[in-house]
Amino acid sequence: MLPENTRRSLPMALLHAREAVMARFRPMLAAHDVTEQQWRVLRVLSEAGPVEATELADRASVLPPSLTRIIKALEGRKFITRNKAEGDGRRVVLTIAPAGSALIDALSPERRIIYDDIEQRFGHEKLEQLLDLLESLIDGES
Amino acid sequence: MLPENTRRSLPMALLHAREAVMARFRPMLAAHDVTEQQWRVLRVLSEAGPVEATELADRASVLPPSLTRIIKALEGRKFITRNKAEGDGRRVVLTIAPAGSALIDALSPERRIIYDDIEQRFGHEKLEQLLDLLESLIDGES
DNA sequence: TGCATGTAATTAACGCGTTAACTACAACAA
DNA sequence: TTGTTGTAGTTAACGCGTTAATTACATGCA
Numbered sequence: 277m278l279p280e281n282t283r284r285s286l287p288m289a290l291l292h293a294r295e296a297v298m299a300r301f302r303p304m305l306a307a308h309d310v311t312e313q314q315w316r317v318l319r320v321l322s323e324a325g326p327v328e329a330t331e332l333a334d335r336a337s338v339l340p341p342s343l344t345r346i347i348k349a350l351e352g353r354k355f356i357t358r359n360k361a362e363g364d365g366r367r368v369v370l371t372i373a374p375a376g377s378a379l380i381d382a383l384s385p386e387r388r389i390i391y392d393d394i395e396q397r398f399g400h401e402k403l404e405q406l407l408d409l410l411e412s413l414i415d416g417e418s
Numbered sequence: 419m420l421p422e423n424t425r426r427s428l429p430m431a432l433l434h435a436r437e438a439v440m441a442r443f444r445p446m447l448a449a450h451d452v453t454e455q456q457w458r459v460l461r462v463l464s465e466a467g468p469v470e471a472t473e474l475a476d477r478a479s480v481l482p483p484s485l486t487r488i489i490k491a492l493e494g495r496k497f498i499t500r501n502k503a504e505g506d507g508r509r510v511v512l513t514i515a516p517a518g519s520a521l522i523d524a525l526s527p528e529r530r531i532i533y534d535d536i537e538q539r540f541g542h543e544k545l546e547q548l549l550d551l552l553e554s555l556i557d558g559e560s
Numbered sequence: 561t562g563c564a565t566g567t568a569a570t571t572a573a574c575g576c577g578t579t580a581a582c583t584a585c586a587a588c589a590a
Numbered sequence: 591t592t593g594t595t596g597t598a599g600t601t602a603a604c605g606c607g608t609t610a611a612t613t614a615c616a617t618g619c620a
Contacts (some may be wrong), residue, residue: 286536286545287439288458289552291479294432296556301429302578313606316430330568337433342606344570349605366568366615394428397558403428406551409544410431414438416539444608455576472598484576486600491575508585508598 300390304383313338314355317346321356321372322380328361329368355379442532446525455480456497459488463498463514464522470503471510497521 298312305315316336321327324335333343347370350356355376361367372380395403440454447457458478463469466477475485489512492498497518503509514522537545 284549286533286549287436287443288479289549289556290432290436290439292556293552294429294436295479297429297432306579311605328568337430337437339607339609340569341571341608345605364568364616368569391428398555402551402554406548406555407426407428407431409548409551410435412544413540413548414431414434448609453575470598481577481579482599483578483601487575506586506598510599 297394300394301387304386304390308379308383310379311346313342314346314350317343317350318355318372318376318380321370322377326369326371329370332370350376439536442536443529446528446532450521450525452521453488455484456488456492459485459492460497460514460518460522463512464519468511468513471512474512492518 302312305312310318313336317332317338320332320335327335329340329343329347332338333340336343338346347356347358347368351358353375354373357371357373359369359371361369398406444454447454452460455478459474459480462474462477469477471482471485471489474480475482478485480488489498489500489510493500495517496515499513499515501511501513503511540548
């Protein structure tokens with residue numbers, strides 16, 4: 277059946293929920309002149325090491341055209357380095373640079389505080405439950 | 419504590435979930451040359467009748483600058499009409515037009531099918547539970 | 561070797577999100 | 591009436607999402 281009101285509409289609810297959560301993180305990112313997507317890319321590079329563009333786009337949930345722009349921006353600020361893959365001139369390999377790692381480290385404490393606050397206010401159990409449901413929804417639809 | 423991996427990161431999970439759900443609706447909207455946000459605005463106008471811009475932006479979860487653009491597009495296609503509020507020259511009142519209502523009606527059956535399919539695959543109980551959790555998260559953060 | 565097909569990445573075009581600045585009008589007090 | 595303050599909406603600037611087209615390179619087959 278169709279949702280009666282926008283509040284019980286799944287797309288709307290997901291949108292609002294994400295907005296509500298991101299509102300907590302945005303000021304931190306803005307203070308360091310990093311966009312949400314640039315931050316996701318940096319985190320993946322930080323956690324996964326040198327990665328090819330396609331895999332990076334996938335893991336950071338960014339579309340290829342966006343990744344091209346993000347790479348340009350991050351490379352310009354020396355946060356990452358960009359090299360062609362040896363053996364295949366089409367592929368590009370991205371690596372986090374010292375300045376990028378430094379940014380990750382600098383923001384981690386604040387990230388933790390925000391995340392903890394959300395978890396505490398929402399409840400650990402409910403958060404786990406929500407993550408499980410979301411994971412299930414994603415797997416079911418994709 | 420910080421999420422171990424991006425899969426258990428709340429912002430990421432919400433993003434992915436929304437992507438997964440919207441992927442089902444996007445083709446329908448694209449086929450009628452309506453963006454997601456234009457569609458939300460039309461739905462609100464359809465359900466709530468003539469509304470002022472500020473309230474419309476709020477209910478459709480669209481920021482004022484975006485609403486200005488959306489109004490321009492929808493007015494151009496005769497989906498809505500735009501009038502100044504009597505008594506206050508600043509305010510703008512939006513009303514759905516016949517062509518707009520016709521679009522809503524034309525898409526409703528397909529919308530229902532998609533929504534039902536999601537609900538059936540995901541499970542009615544889980545959907546309700548998810549909506550409850552999202553609602554709670556939104557209320558807690560906002 | 562040479563050509564067709566496939567793949568990785570980029571570019572292009574258009575719309576929205578976001579923040580900040582600006583315009584137009586209203587409300588209110590001196 | 592006039593000047594100040596506040597509010598509604600718009601415009602501007604920049605980045606991302608999305609789809610489609612394009613470029614550069616690789617692969618496979620004749």
